[in-house]
Amino acid sequence: xxxxxxxxxSKFSKHYDTAxxxxxxxxxxxxxxxxxxxxxxxxxxxxSRGLEKVLEARRVDVSLRGFLVSFAxxxxxxxxxxAVIDMVGIKTTSFVAILGAAGLAIGxxxxxxxxxxxxGVMILxxxxxxxxxxxxxxxEEGTVQRIDVFTTWLNKLDNRRVILPNGPLxxxxxxxxxxxxxxxxxxAVGVSYNSDIDQTRKVLLELAEKDARILxxxxxxxxxxxxxxxxxxxxxxxxxxxxxxxxxxxxxxxAVKKAxxxxxxxxxxxxxxxxxxxxxx
Numbered sequence: 001x002x003x004x005x006x007x008x009x010s011k012f013s014k015h016y017d018t019a020x021x022x023x024x025x026x027x028x029x030x031x032x033x034x035x036x037x038x039x040x041x042x043x044x045x046x047x048s049r050g051l052e053k054v055l056e057a058r059r060v061d062v063s064l065r066g067f068l069v070s071f072a073x074x075x076x077x078x079x080x081x082x083a084v085i086d087m088v089g090i091k092t093t094s095f096v097a098i099l100g101a102a103g104l105a106i107g108x109x110x111x112x113x114x115x116x117x118x119x120g121v122m123i124l125x126x127x128x129x130x131x132x133x134x135x136x137x138x139x140e141e142g143t144v145q146r147i148d149v150f151t152t153w154l155n156k157l158d159n160r161r162v163i164l165p166n167g168p169l170x171x172x173x174x175x176x177x178x179x180x181x182x183x184x185x186x187x188a189v190g191v192s193y194n195s196d197i198d199q200t201r202k203v204l205l206e207l208a209e210k211d212a213r214i215l216x217x218x219x220x221x222x223x224x225x226x227x228x229x230x231x232x233x234x235x236x237x238x239x240x241x242x243x244x245x246x247x248x249x250x251x252x253x254x255a256v257k258k259a260x261x262x263x264x265x266x267x268x269x270x271x272x273x274x275x276x277x278x279x280x281x
Contacts, residue, residue, distance in 0.1 A: 033085075037080065040083075040084075044073055044080065047076070051069055052069045055068060116150045116151065116167040117149055119165070119169060120147075120166040123147060123170050129144055134176075136177065137174045137175065138172055140154060140162045140164065178242045183239070183245050185237065185239070185245060185248050186236075186237050187237075187256065189236050192232070192265075192267070199263065200265055201234070204256065207252065210255075211238075213244045213248050215241075218239050220236075221238075222236050230269070231268045238252065
């Protein structure tokens with residue numbers, strides 16, 4: 001019994017000495033690591049605020065600005081945590097390897113999402129379009145309502161909403177209809193072969209002069225486009241502001257019809273001669 005008590009006391013003494021030694025060795029490292037951790041978090045916070053102000057001064061899109069600041073903050077915090085763990089004395093080689101493998105697996109699993117993320121960053125950085133623009137892309141068209149990091153939201157003319165993934169959107173063709181302040185209106189006008197060409201041109205140009213929405217520069221254009229099967233076809237081109245496009249388009253088409261009728265300029269329609277033969281005679 002006495003021997004067992006002596007053995008237990010000896011083991012306790014060894015464990016106690018080991019604990020004291022570990023406290024002496026690791027306490028300064030732990031305190032230093034905690035100091036580095038708190039100071040590092042403060043520095044990252046200050047850096048994130050500074051980065052946000054720089055991006056704001058350069059008028060970077062709000063969505064991209066938030067994403068870049070958050071991404072930088074997370075990346076620096078991850079590096080800081082690994083550095084603090086290493087300072088305490090824990091080997092981080094295996095931890096970094098596991099983290100890299102996990103990152104690779106997550107990247108492969110979220111390949112489509114990462115593609116959309118990269119596309120969103122490109123769209124928000126290079127700005128091929130902005131909120132309020134009317135675009136045609138990926139077989140869809142509409143007014144841009146919202147640009148996120150992963151998706152772009154469009155409202156179609158009938159007020160249906162279309163959500164496009166940014167990956168294919170950024171890598172495909174984009175037609176920005178409202179990128180410029182002005183836009184050309186093309187109208188096809190057909191008159192009969194009996195109509196006077198010069199009079200037709202004069203009537204169309206007079207229509208352009210009467211509409212205040214139609215710009216003087218570039219000048220309205222009327223050209224004979226082709227000799228059709230049953231009509232002489234003109235191309236009537238005028239310029240207007242983007243916001244006036246549809247009003248000018250529909251009103252000008254209506255005005256063309258009324259003006260041609262008023263000036264006795266016939267608008268032909270396809271005709272066919274049908275011959276009936278009686279084979280019994």
